[in-house]
Amino acid sequence: MVFKFLSSVVTIDIVSVQPKMFEGFLSESIVSRAVKKGLCSINIIDLKDYGVGRWKKTDDKPYGGGPGMLMRCEPWFAALEPLLPARVIMTSPAGRKFNQSDAQELSKCDHIVFMCGHYEGFDARIETLATDIFSIGDFVLTGGEIPAAAMADAIVRLIPGVLGGGIEATQSESFSSGGGLEAPQYTHPAEFRCMKVPEVLLSGDHKKIDKWRRAAAAELTLKNRPDLVKRGQL
């Protein structure tokens, strides 16, 4: 079963044993707006359609013993080979940590395939299908659907035309220009429960506002993410 959502500039295929997990993601998000605008297409592919035997098995017991089940090779090779060539992203807590530079790079690709693991993960031979193995953080989720949706969202919002604010909306935010965090932001009212918006932001003096934002961004980065400063990204 393949759910097709319009075809256009960037094609993202997501292969999963739980395709229904993407229903909300594809109907309610900015990603769904990007699909409607024709800026990307997203196909959800049910791995069970490529399962082995009468029961369409996608998993089996690990050789050498151990808890849980592993994903078998045959369904993954059968599902992915017709989709190649593409950037094939395996989701795994053992992968390299996905970051904003990866999202920027992938937003320029024509065709991306996400592999959503389940159970205890993939038979190690399935890795040979992947061009990249990405983790979304140092924690273990039950499946690769949330990581795939998170990465797809980070990628799609960088495709020109997807966000209302234009290119500037993605260039001035955290992890983008300079690599640090974005400065704190404020909206109306100017005062709420004795908490005032910094005077400079009400001044209309854009030189002073830029200077304040740069200093506030550096201060916030030092406080919350000193690792970014140590890596010399500011």
Ligand SMILES: C[S@@+](CC[C@H](N)C(=O)[O-])C[C@H]1O[C@@H](n2cnc3c(N)ncnc32)[C@H](O)[C@@H]1O
């Ligand atoms: C329960 S996890 C498997 C964990 C694996 N046994 C391990 O210890 O590394 C099942 C699947 O969820 C996905 N997953 C879980 N945590 C993830 C993370 N932090 N980043 C990316 N994918 C993750 C992967 O697709 C993985 O194959």
